[in-house]
Amino acid sequence: MKLSIKSKLTLSLSAIAAILLISATISVLEYSKMSTYVSDLIADDITSLNTAHKLAEISNKYNLDILAVIGDDAYDELPRFDQEYFLSHCDILRSSLESNVIQPLTDSVVFSCAAYVLTSLELENVLDSYFIDSRSWYFNRLQPSFALLKSDIDALETAIYQDLEKNSKTFERGFYRSIIPGIVAVAVGLLLVLMLLLFMLAYYVNPLYKMLQSLDGYRSYGKKYTYEFDGDDQLLKLNEGISEVANENLQLRKRVKELKARVSNELESNKS
Amino acid sequence: MNWKAISRNVGLALLVSSLFMFFSVLVSVLNGNDSALAALAISFTITFLVGIFPFIFVRRTNAITLKEGYVTITLSWLLSFIFGMLPYALWGGPFSLENAWFESVSGFTTTGATILDNVEALPNSLLFWRASTHFIGGLGVVVFLLLIIPDSSPVKLRLVNMEISSLSRGAYGMRINRTVYIFAYVYLAIFALALILYILAGMPVFDALCHAMSVCATGGFSTRNASIGAFNSRWIEAATMLCMYLSSLHFGLLFMCVVNRSLKFMKNAIVTYYTGSLLLFSLLMGIGLKIAGFFKGWGEALWNGLFEVMCISTTTGFAIADNSAWPPVLCGLILLAAAVCACAGSTSGGIKIDRIVLFFKALGRQINRILHPSSVNEIKFGGKVLKDQDVYPHLLYIAMYTVLLAISAVLCLFIGVGWQNSIAASITSISNVGPALGEMGSMGSFNCAPVAAKLVFSFDMFLGRIEIYPVLAVVAMIFDSRNR
Numbered sequence: 039m040k041l042s043i044k045s046k047l048t049l050s051l052s053a054i055a056a057i058l059l060i061s062a063t064i065s066v067l068e069y070s071k072m073s074t075y076v077s078d079l080i081a082d083d084i085t086s087l088n089t090a091h092k093l094a095e096i097s098n099k100y101n102l103d104i105l106a107v108i109g110d111d112a113y114d115e116l117p118r119f120d121q122e123y124f125l126s127h128c129d130i131l132r133s134s135l136e137s138n139v140i141q142p143l144t145d146s147v148v149f150s151c152a153a154y155v156l157t158s159l160e161l162e163n164v165l166d167s168y169f170i171d172s173r174s175w176y177f178n179r180l181q182p183s184f185a186l187l188k189s190d191i192d193a194l195e196t197a198i199y200q201d202l203e204k205n206s207k208t209f210e211r212g213f214y215r216s217i218i219p220g221i222v223a224v225a226v227g228l229l230l231v232l233m234l235l236l237f238m239l240a241y242y243v244n245p246l247y248k249m250l251q252s253l254d255g256y257r258s259y260g261k262k263y264t265y266e267f268d269g270d271d272q273l274l275k276l277n278e279g280i281s282e283v284a285n286e287n288l289q290l291r292k293r294v295k296e297l298k299a300r301v302s303n304e305l306e307s308n309k310s
Numbered sequence: 311m312n313w314k315a316i317s318r319n320v321g322l323a324l325l326v327s328s329l330f331m332f333f334s335v336l337v338s339v340l341n342g343n344d345s346a347l348a349a350l351a352i353s354f355t356i357t358f359l360v361g362i363f364p365f366i367f368v369r370r371t372n373a374i375t376l377k378e379g380y381v382t383i384t385l386s387w388l389l390s391f392i393f394g395m396l397p398y399a400l401w402g403g404p405f406s407l408e409n410a411w412f413e414s415v416s417g418f419t420t421t422g423a424t425i426l427d428n429v430e431a432l433p434n435s436l437l438f439w440r441a442s443t444h445f446i447g448g449l450g451v452v453v454f455l456l457l458i459i460p461d462s463s464p465v466k467l468r469l470v471n472m473e474i475s476s477l478s479r480g481a482y483g484m485r486i487n488r489t490v491y492i493f494a495y496v497y498l499a500i501f502a503l504a505l506i507l508y509i510l511a512g513m514p515v516f517d518a519l520c521h522a523m524s525v526c527a528t529g530g531f532s533t534r535n536a537s538i539g540a541f542n543s544r545w546i547e548a549a550t551m552l553c554m555y556l557s558s559l560h561f562g563l564l565f566m567c568v569v570n571r572s573l574k575f576m577k578n579a580i581v582t583y584y585t586g587s588l589l590l591f592s593l594l595m596g597i598g599l600k601i602a603g604f605f606k607g608w609g610e611a612l613w614n615g616l617f618e619v620m621c622i623s624t625t626t627g628f629a630i631a632d633n634s635a636w637p638p639v640l641c642g643l644i645l646l647a648a649a650v651c652a653c654a655g656s657t658s659g660g661i662k663i664d665r666i667v668l669f670f671k672a673l674g675r676q677i678n679r680i681l682h683p684s685s686v687n688e689i690k691f692g693g694k695v696l697k698d699q700d701v702y703p704h705l706l707y708i709a710m711y712t713v714l715l716a717i718s719a720v721l722c723l724f725i726g727v728g729w730q731n732s733i734a735a736s737i738t739s740i741s742n743v744g745p746a747l748g749e750m751g752s753m754g755s756f757n758c759a760p761v762a763a764k765l766v767f768s769f770d771m772f773l774g775r776i777e778i779y780p781v782l783a784v785v786a787m788i789f790d791s792r793n794r
Contacts (some may be wrong), residue, residue, distance in 0.1 A: 046367060048366070053366075056355070060356065064352065218399055218400070219352065219400050221398065222400070226360060230360065234363075240313075240314060241367055242365075268369070272367055306589070
């Protein structure tokens with residue numbers, strides 16, 4: 039099948055356009071996919087960190103309230119621990135993070151909290167009792183379970199920080215991964231542009247230069263137009279046309295020259 | 311250099327790859343648009359566009375020079391590797407750029423070494439593409455190209471002469487242009503036979519298709535983590551061994567056997583040596599496995615020994631047992647089998663038994679010359695008397711194989727790979743066997759190797775597949791001052 043110059047250029051530029059379109063589409067898709075995925079991950083981590091802070095805050099406040107009651111040795115109302123609020127936050131943590139490390143740590147916090155709250159419920163009896171020293175009860179009984187709860191919450195926070203760090207690294211890796219398809223498509227686009235340049239130079243530009251060179255030789259020095267090249271499109275036909283016209287013209291010039299010589303010879307013979 | 315003709319022929323090779331990518335897209339669609347659909351569709355589009363591009367401008371060319379032929383072959387392979395890695399790189403998962411490159415090179419060179427720790431996590435379409443790279447590479451990227459080029463074209467004759475090993479070309483008096491078709495017919499016949507046998511033995515159709523593509527190319531990529539061992543069927547193992555054996559024989563010989571309906575061609579000296587060495591290695595391996603206590607019964611030990619030796623000798627690289635804990639003597643046996651490998655004119659890699667026989671004949675002649683200087687000493691091979699200039703390239707090939715092997719192993723040692731893995735993986739890579747020993751063994755992967763080592767192994771696989779000379783020719787052309 040022979041293709042015209044127009045078809046060849048249209049097809050080759052369409053191929054490059056298709057590659058560019060693919061690269062643009064890939065870039066947009068990868069970017070949106072990555073940004074949504076990473077935003078969700080980081081948002082989850084930040085929410086979880088806030089929740090863990092809240093857990094620490096709730097338990098600290100309750101513990102301080104208990105300490106205040108023990109310090110005053112008198113109370114109007116016993117401190118109240120909002121266990122439902124605490125546990126609901128733990129549930130939020132469990133559902134928002136899928137990490138295998140965080141789930142058991144959240145469970146540990148729940149268990150330590152239950153143990154701490156159970157121990158803290160003894161407070162009323164301790165305060166009412168004449169035999170139990172409330173301070174020693176606090177330091178011997180409540181403080182260890184509070185320390186355990188605190189260390190579990192700290193461990194949970196550390197794990198969430200680590201998860202955040204890991205997700206940031208995943209993001210970094212994912213970022214490089216997400217730009218690979220775009221880079222590949224752009225590289226292929228460049229390859230096609232280079233190939234187009236090579237073919238344009240080999241099939242159109244160089245023959246045109248050589249045609250001009252041959253034409254110059256014909257015009258300036260009356261040389262025969264001899265340039266030929268391999269091809270199957272209009273440029274080849276153009277070259278054949280030029281060659282035909284130039285060579286016909288050369289023959290005509292030769293014929294005119296011969297006629298002129300004959301006429302001048304005849305005139306000279308007539309004169310003599 | 312006629313770059314226009316080179317680009318057209320290389321484009322043709324890429325179109326072959328794009329055709330198989332299209333089949334993989336269809337597999338993805340049949341599997342309910344699995345996760346590799348986008349990666350495969352994009353790879354297909356890109357490869358197709360690049361492959362078809364030269365056809366817009368370059369007309370059919372009638373002649374190429376020797377140098378252009380070598381450049382065409384080398385570029386066809388290299389670009390097939392590059393475009394073949396696109397589905398992996400675009401899909402992601404465990405495929406970083408270097409891993410995708412390694413998997414692609416391993417596939418096209420029919421090596422079968424993998425970086426995947428969990429093959430079963432891959433979607434079916436990507437598994438199909440992995441097997442397809444074996445199928446394309448088994449017959450040879452350039453042979454696929456030659457099937458499309460018309461018989462009358464001088465390009466075809468030139469490329470056949472270069473792509474097909476000189477050892478396998480002249481045998482059985484076939485016309486050079488016909489050799490390509492004979493290779494293709496036998497290759498497709500073994501593929502069909504493997505597919506039918508696997509299905510009859512009870513393997514699921516998709517697995518049967520992928521394994522058939524792999525076994526006829528003596529590749530080794532499996533769809534299961536435990537390779538053939540995952541199916542736990544003696545029938546499947548027997549079918550695999552039969553197909554591996556057929557794929558490792560000279561295709562011309564198989565063709566003659568079928569056409570003449572006679573097995574007399576099997577009485578060939580090379581086949582006898584090859585089959586004999588296979589049986590001997592298997593027997594030693596079986597005895598070794600039994601003595602080392604890996605298997606309780608003699609039958610089981612001999613069967614496993616036979617399977618392992620056939621996988622290694624035919625350069626297929628399937629597995630039914632984990633060889634990572636086998637004693638050093640058996641590992642040595644595996645490496646020896648990996649270096650010698652199968653017959654020329656097959657899809658196998660390595661030095662090839664033909665060259666080994668030639669080497670020993672040349673050695674015998676040399677000793678005879680020393681002992682009897684005035685006697686007539688000639689080398690007879692395949693019923694013909696060989697001249698020195700015919701023997702010399704093959705002896706040089708063995709020398710180059712050894713030198714490259716040593717360079718590769720030393721490089722790997724410098725990179726930080728252990729000495730055992732450096733040697734074993736270099737041998738199995740350059741011989742296109744696939745699995746090595748230890749953590750890179752039959753049930754392991756090459757994922758543990760450093761990035762630089764993966765690149766060294768990929769280069770080994772490439773050199774082994776195209777039998778070193780074309781790459782050296784192209785390198786020499788680059789540095790040859792007369793070409794500048």
